[in-house]
Amino acid sequence: MLNRNILSIFFYTFAVHIDNLNTMAQKILVTGGTGYIGSHTVVELINAGYKTVIIDDLSNSSADVIDNIEKITGVRPAFEKFDLTDFERVEKFFADNSDIAATIHFAASKAVGESVEKPLLYYRNNLVSLMNLLDCHLKYDVNNIVFSSSCTVYGQPDKLPVTETTPRKDAESPYANTKRVNEDILRDSTVANPRLKGIALRYFNPIGAHPTALIGELPLGVPQNLVPFITQTAAGLRDELKVFGDDYDTPDGSAIRDYINVVDLAKAHVVSIERLLKQKNKENFEVFNLGTGNGYSVLEIIKGFEKVTGVKLNYKIVERRAGDIVKIWADTTYANEELGWKAEKGLEETLLSAWNWEKNVRGMK
Numbered sequence: 001m002l003n004r005n006i007l008s009i010f011f012y013t014f015a016v017h018i019d020n021l022n023t024m025a026q027k028i029l030v031t032g033g034t035g036y037i038g039s040h041t042v043v044e045l046i047n048a049g050y051k052t053v054i055i056d057d058l059s060n061s062s063a064d065v066i067d068n069i070e071k072i073t074g075v076r077p078a079f080e081k082f083d084l085t086d087f088e089r090v091e092k093f094f095a096d097n098s099d100i101a102a103t104i105h106f107a108a109s110k111a112v113g114e115s116v117e118k119p120l121l122y123y124r125n126n127l128v129s130l131m132n133l134l135d136c137h138l139k140y141d142v143n144n145i146v147f148s149s150s151c152t153v154y155g156q157p158d159k160l161p162v163t164e165t166t167p168r169k170d171a172e173s174p175y176a177n178t179k180r181v182n183e184d185i186l187r188d189s190t191v192a193n194p195r196l197k198g199i200a201l202r203y204f205n206p207i208g209a210h211p212t213a214l215i216g217e218l219p220l221g222v223p224q225n226l227v228p229f230i231t232q233t234a235a236g237l238r239d240e241l242k243v244f245g246d247d248y249d250t251p252d253g254s255a256i257r258d259y260i261n262v263v264d265l266a267k268a269h270v271v272s273i274e275r276l277l278k279q280k281n282k283e284n285f286e287v288f289n290l291g292t293g294n295g296y297s298v299l300e301i302i303k304g305f306e307k308v309t310g311v312k313l314n315y316k317i318v319e320r321r322a323g324d325i326v327k328i329w330a331d332t333t334y335a336n337e338e339l340g341w342k343a344e345k346g347l348e349e350t351l352l353s354a355w356n357w358e359k360n361v362r363g364m365k
């Protein structure tokens with residue numbers, strides 16, 4: 001009996017060791033890895049023992065992010081700067097990197113307003129990049145890919161909270177349409193090529209920054225999203241925050257979203273990669289909602305920020321923003337149960353991390 005126990009401990013230890021060795025040996029391609037969610041994900045992949053290589057054209061991020069990832073983790077990720085719409089360049093990358101185990105595809109244009117003005121830019125950039133990657137995955141036998149999708153595919157859902165089976169709605173913008181079409185491109189590719197496995201992660205509203213304040217969200221120009229606008233207003237870069245509408249059908253009249261900490265979100269990518277690499281997926285194409293399950297209004301976010309930072313925000317209620325939905329939040333049951341992942345960080349901690357990041361960027365104490 002004793003011998004059998006000793007034997008099973010030995011085999012367990014051996015298996016864990018082999019498992020770790022496997023993980024450590026595996027190389028993950030992160031496209032858009034110097035961007036906001038991408039950089040946090042690279043940190044979590046490195047923390048979990050993966051090798052990482054980033055492709056980014058730096059059109060909306062800076063190479064300094066790589067230095068800061070190294071400061072946080074002690075490991076410098078490999079980096080190549082090029083545009084994923086250049087098929088020959090993508091193909092050369094895969095020919096040179098035959099040891100890629102999986103890809104997380106973040107690289108995309110993401111400004112909703114800009115996408116309405118420049119639809120062709122959005123369709124070309126977002127769709128062609130994914131198609132080039134998939135062609136190379138198939139050609140070079142890289143069979144695992146995680147795609148960065150968005151809850152934008154649900155539009156204004158008829159029923160809340162939103163589950164993965166909630167019907168998608170017609171897209172409100174070219175940006176939203178690229179997410180929807182890219183999900184379909186990935187799904188159809190897995191159907192046509194059964195060795196290819198894909199996971200689409202539908203993010204709710206990612207906010208906050210790494211607790212070291214070394215990486216975070218750094219919008220070019222005037223921020224379009226709520227939390228960067230709040231932190232820039234608090235830092236004195238913007239005179240006034242505009243609250244888009246207080247006459248919605250919500251308890252305080254302002255719109256409701258499910259704000260998720262970016263580090264929690266990043267960790268869900270590591271779990272998704274493990275699911276694919278360890279072949280724990282149930283279907284060749286799977287979809288998960290990544291949110292907290294809680295909805296907060298714009299005014300609640302403002303009050304939460306003021307409370308946790310002690311900074312008073314100058315804000316004004318203005319007209320509703322065109323294209324905004326009233327309310328959305330996730331049902332996270334499927335991600336919690338299937339991925340074994342749950343958002344852990346609370347709203348106040350997350351808002352404080354966003355503020356610490358902004359202060360760090362601006363050189364404030």
Ligand code: UD1
Nearest residue numbers: 112150152224225226229242243244255257298321323324
């Ligand atoms: C938007 C996109 C979503 C995309 C995400 C990327 C739409 C409809 N959705 O989400 O597809 O994935 O950005 O980051 O565009 N707000 C203000 N004042 C501001 C900024 C925002 O009141 O200065 C309000 C908005 O009206 C909204 C909430 O804050 O009610 C959140 O807005 P935002 O951060 O822009 O995210 P979404 O619009 O939810």
